[in-house]
Amino acid sequence: MARNIQGSIPVADIVSGEVVRRGRPVRITGEFGDRDAHAVTVSGGGSADVSFEGDALVVDTSRLSIGGHTIRVDGVPAEGKGKGRQDASFDVVVVDTPAVVDDDLAVLHATRMRIGDLEIESLPMGAGAEGVFRDVFKAISRDGEKAVTLAFDQIGERIDIDEELAALAKRRQERYGRVEPALFERLEHGGDVEVAVWASTRDVDLPEPEKSDRRAAGKAGRADAARRKEWNALGEKLAEVSRQFGLDPERVDQAAPVVYGRLPADAVRKLAEHELVAGVFRYDREGFDDLGDSIAVHNSDDAHTAGFTGSGVNVAVYEPGPDVTTNLTISARYQAGGSTSSHARMTHGIIRNSERNRPHGHAPDANLFSANSYDLDAIRWAAQDQGCTVISQSFHRDAEQTSDSLSHDDNYKDWLALHWPYPTIVEAAGNGGSTEFVNHKGYNRLTVGSHNDSASAMASDSVFRNPKSSHADRELPEVAGNGVGVSVLSLTDSGTSFAAPAVAGIAACVQQAAPVLQSWPEGTRAVLMASAWRNPSGGRWRADLVAGVDGRDGAGTVDAERSTSIARSRQGRDNAGALRGFDVGTLRSADLDGSGRTTFRYRITTPRTPLFFGSHVKVALAWDSQATRTDILFLSIYQNTLTVDLDLEVRDSAGSLVASSASWDNSYEIAEFDAKAGETYDVRIRRWSGSDDVWFGIAWTQISTLFDIFGSVQTAPVIELGG
Known part of the structure; x- marks a missing residue:
């Protein structure tokens, strides 16, 4: 850390980013005097009293607001020749909790939940929570070697959270069996219901998909064909069994072990009890467009100037086809004819168009495909028949607005992301009121919220309400894009519908810059999130999450220029140190030490000369839900x-923790910190729980805190996409 005016190294009794109970004093030791207390500032809301006690400056957190704060010790003119000025800063997240955690542990994540008879309710970590609740923490020893989960009740007594969650799971099993809860409630009305039946693959012995971390997958191989053949055979067997229960199979899926059809409501539970059935879900074939731009706000023009236009990347739009195809170049369509809309004209055109004297979209040289149907078979066609590695969806099913859990569509699309060609699927979060859930809730894709033309505010109707999850800390959407006042192909409209294809187009540019990412949606997701250096709403992702603030913008606004710069800087494990970079691969138990941390690391090195007044570093990690890969039965x-x-x-060269991200229920983590000039930081992954091998992507970049904010945002002209 930086030295204070008298030459000592200021040291806080917290790690940077630590979660602390409001009222807990933060002590910063060094050769300070009374006159140095005035040099301490605390940002983030509320007020803090600073006093000098012994050899320490003490920050009282009693009047700080719930959420993230930065405690900064600003340098003052030093006594003595050549002393200069020095600063130090420490991040902290303040919460209100009755729990008292031992001083030898540092809390890195916290969540508050209320466990009901069948559901979990997420609660903010502030004062005034009534009734029974649980505060659950991830904590590590101050040397980082020990990791522990702690849980307390509403009066601060320790409880066994694993036991309580297991009891909840048992109650849900007894209530719903293998029937999706949303479908279970529908059965009470009787009649026939449309269902999607997943087959159990417990007895199927097939090797897991494998992909190279050095090159794109290209065409489907023999192993991919063998798996598809096996899933199809299993589906045909399930269809035959289902007929015995009154199901009239409409279609056996060609990509996953699923059968679709109509079934009398009173027969659903009986079918669900069959040993060949893994789950029965509501199937909805209808879709509703997500209605409610600029190339410049995403810096896509800069990416294009650098030569990244999506060339060679297959991109699909999944929804009915465009009503007018003038100025659209479409490589292939799922079906001839079919329904069309002006909505689809815009979503296609935002990715690629040939309108004269107008910007030609975020990926003007991509190969554009139209999966022109609401049917799930259309997205399967785009991925597995056409090899599309980026797919944009801007519609939702009716029940996805009101359901707090994953739908059959979510399961199916997560499955697609785990099989050849491993597409990056980008979806609109939805538009509506505060009671509406983010429409798409899968783990292996990206959900996009909508912001204005300057990335200074989120659209008021951009949906951000989170789904239910086991630890009540799931956070959606993951990123944000411009969806307000979008103009293209003689049309202008607003909504998350138009933010999603903007991000999909940028994803295509990223995959052109690093072709290996065409087979690694985990890496594409990480690169896009790491590039998101502007937050149109709220504070930093992690601080909001810990405080229980439902984030509207996710990681922030995706940036094409930054994304492609990151994608051009592939780094390997134990790299020498880089300002920006990414990597993809498989994380195995053999890669971990006794503390659960990777034996390898990624190194970030900042320039010796600071950019203006300092820099900010953002690191993103993404991985997959494994459940859909081999049909895990829980x-x-x-x-x-x-x-x-x-x-x-993230630790500095002295081994001090400078940033962390440790949520439970997300398939990604985002760590941020203000970096020092000329420093090298080590980034390591810790496996908190689980034992499966898992694909992951990691990415990072540095941001000049003054130049980028004033240079890129305030002086960049807004360029519409047409119209």
Whole structure:
């Protein structure tokens, strides 16, 4: 850390980013005097009293607001020749909790939940929570070697949270069996219902998909064809069994072990009890467009100037086809004819168009495909028949607005992301009121919220309400894009519908810059999140999450120029140190030490000369839900859940923790910190729980805190996409 005016090294009794109970004093030791107390500032809301006690400056957190704060010790003119000025800063997240954690542990993540008879309710970590609740923490020893989960009740007594969650799972099993809860409630009305039936693959012995971390997958191989053949055969067997229960099979899926059809409501539970059935879900074939731009706000023009236009990347738009195809170049369509809309004209055109004297979209040289149907078979066609590695969706099913859990569509698309060609699927979060859930809730894709033309505010109707999850800390959407006042192909409209294809187009540019990412949606997701250096709403992702603030913008606004710069800087494990970079690969148990941390690390080195007044570093990690890969059965129920929980840690050259991200229920983590000039930081992944091998992507970049904010945002002209 930086030295104070008298030459000592200021040291805080917290690690940077630590979660502390409001009222807990933060002590910063060094050769300070009374006159140095005035040099301490605390940002983030509320007020803090600073006093000098012994050899320490003491920051009282009693009047700080809940959420993230930065405690900064600003340098003052030093006594003595050549002393200069020095600063030091420490991040902290303040919460209100009755729990008291031992001083030898540092809390890195916190969540508050209320466990009901069948559901979990997420609560903010502030004062005034009534009734029974649980505060759950991830904590590590101050040397980082020990990791522990702690849970307390509403009066601060320790409880066994694993036991309580297991009891909840048992109650849900007894209530729903293998029937999706949303479908279970529908059965009470009787009549026939449309269902999607997943087959159990417990007895199927097929090797897991493998992909190179050095090159794109290209065409489907023999192993991919063998798996598809096996899933199809299993589906045909399931269809035959289902007929015995009154199901009239409409279609056996060609990509996953699923059968679709109509079934009398009173027969659903009986079918669900069959040993060949893993789960029965509601199937909805209808879709509703997500209605409610600029190339410049995403810096896509800079990426294009650098030569990254999506060339060679296959991109699909999944929804009915465009009503007018003038100025659209479409490589292939799922079906001839079919329904069309002006909405689809815009979503196609935002990615690629040939309108004269107008910007030609975010990926003007991509190969554009139209998966022109609401049917799930259209997205399967785009991925597995056409080899599209980026797919944009801007519609939702009716029940996805009101359901707090994953739908059959979510399970199916997560499955697609785990099989050749491993597409990056980008979806609109939805538009509506505060009671509406983010429409798409899968783990292996990207959900996009909508912001204005300057990335200074989120659209008021951009949906951000989170789904239910086991530890009540799931956070959606993951990123944000411009969806307000978008103009293209003689049309202008607003909504998350138009933010999603903007991000999809940028994803294509990223995959052109690093072709290996065409087979690594985990890496594409990480690169896009790491590039998001502007937050149109709220504070930093991690601080908001810990405080229980439902984030509207996710990681922030995706930036094409930054994304492609990151994608051009592939780094390997134990790299020498780089300002920006990414990597992809498989994380195995053999890669971990006794503390659960990777034996390898990624190194970030900042320039010796600071850019203006300092820099900010953002690191993103993404991985997959494994449940859809081999049909994991949890308590005899098919569920798409995370089986591996990964966290991020960043330490400086002295070994001090400077940033972390340690949520439970997300398939990504985001760590941020203000960096020092000429420093090298080590980034390591910690596996908090689980034992499966898992694919992951990691990415990072540095941001000049003054130049980028004033240079890129305020002086860049807004360029519309047409119209």
